[in-house]
Amino acid sequence: MSAAYIMTDDDRWDAVLRRDRALDGRFVTGVLTTGIYCRPSCAARHPKRENVRFFEDGAAARETGLRACKRCLPDEVARDEGAVLAAIAAIKESEEPLALADLADRTGYSPTHFQRVFTRHTGLSPAAYARALREERARQALSEGGRVTDAIYDAGFSGPSRFYENMEGRMGMTASAWVNGGKGVTIHWAVVPTSLGDMLVAATDKGVCRLSFAEGREALEGRFPAADLIEGGDEFSALLEQVVAAVEAPTQGFDHIPIDVKGTAFQEAVWRELRKIPAGETRSYADIAAAVGKPGAVRAAGSANGANNVAVLIPCHRVVRSDGTLGGYAYGLPIKEELLKRETIK
Ligand SMILES: [Zn+2]
Numbered sequence: 001m002s003a004a005y006i007m008t009d010d011d012r013w014d015a016v017l018r019r020d021r022a023l024d025g026r027f028v029t030g031v032l033t034t035g036i037y038c039r040p041s042c043a044a045r046h047p048k049r050e051n052v053r054f055f056e057d058g059a060a061a062r063e064t065g066l067r068a069c070k071r072c073l074p075d076e077v078a079r080d081e082g083a084v085l086a087a088i089a090a091i092k093e094s095e096e097p098l099a100l101a102d103l104a105d106r107t108g109y110s111p112t113h114f115q116r117v118f119t120r121h122t123g124l125s126p127a128a129y130a131r132a133l134r135e136e137r138a139r140q141a142l143s144e145g146g147r148v149t150d151a152i153y154d155a156g157f158s159g160p161s162r163f164y165e166n167m168e169g170r171m172g173m174t175a176s177a178w179v180n181g182g183k184g185v186t187i188h189w190a191v192v193p194t195s196l197g198d199m200l201v202a203a204t205d206k207g208v209c210r211l212s213f214a215e216g217r218e219a220l221e222g223r224f225p226a227a228d229l230i231e232g233g234d235e236f237s238a239l240l241e242q243v244v245a246a247v248e249a250p251t252q253g254f255d256h257i258p259i260d261v262k263g264t265a266f267q268e269a270v271w272r273e274l275r276k277i278p279a280g281e282t283r284s285y286a287d288i289a290a291a292v293g294k295p296g297a298v299r300a301a302g303s304a305n306g307a308n309n310v311a312v313l314i315p316c317h318r319v320v321r322s323d324g325t326l327g328g329y330a331y332g333l334p335i336k337e338e339l340l341k342r343e344t345i346k
Helices: 009-017 059-062 073-093 100-107 111-122 126-143 147-156 160-167 177-180 217-223 234-248 267-273 286-293 298-306 331-345
Strands: 028-031 037-040 052-055 184-192 197-203 208-211 228-231
Touching: 009 052, 037 059, 052 059, 052 217, 073 100, 073 111, 073 126, 100 111, 100 126, 111 126, 126 267, 184 217, 184 234, 197 217, 197 234, 208 217, 208 234, 217 228, 267 286, 267 298, 286 298
Parallel strands: 184 228
Antiparallel strands: 028 037, 028 052, 184 197, 197 208
């Protein structure tokens, strides 16, 4: 979407229908029959389109005699945003985790109301947001090099055991293997011809860590510069066979194939959602953002989709644009189109 993009009333109505929180504060929705105006995301039942008029803001709506909705409090948007921004700044600056009551106190809201406002804006509770921020910082420090324990303390964890509690089960590789570009990890790999072109498959002993098209050893080395790369291997060949079968006949399902990926908490949440889309069905980027509890993060969901390391098995090709067009695909639209085509033929 370009900067010069101008919203039409149709766009506004679409935003109302999907209750798009990202547009709260950009306009209000007046309902002539009830005499009330709302924010776009109001949870109340949708009015009939013919009874709706859009206004720049609450003041413009009030001029025509409309009253603010008591449910979505459209005039509180700016105050809510200010409160959320202030809380985020406080969380970022604080060395210690902040109590909900403490955060609410700084904003002048009651703890329950503040929790609701914060969650509506960020998709996460304040506590979950603080946790995600600490994990994010740890990942960043780890990928920049340095000792693992330093990275852990720098990120605001109280110590290594708390860090591993948060990270365990989320990353296939251990933290120290990751900081070293896969040092100490053996990755078996192969390039195999398929009906979609040459496919690179690579796996650790925990599962497939890379599946891509038109890539070879060099690309794999770029991703895992310190890993022990071994072409082929007996156990790997058995896995490879399953992967090729899954790509050639995706309707048979591939939940049984193990995957070893790592990303940010948000990326991993998106990838988990992608795995839930049945073959033969598609979702929009907005659907995925909503499914991970961050309905406003449509663009971020698109980026997480694009950052997927394991094509097909994490079926990012099943995400299309809201208007039904295909959107992008890392390996070219013809492959996406072909994958979707073979999935709809049962
Ligand atoms: Zn409302």
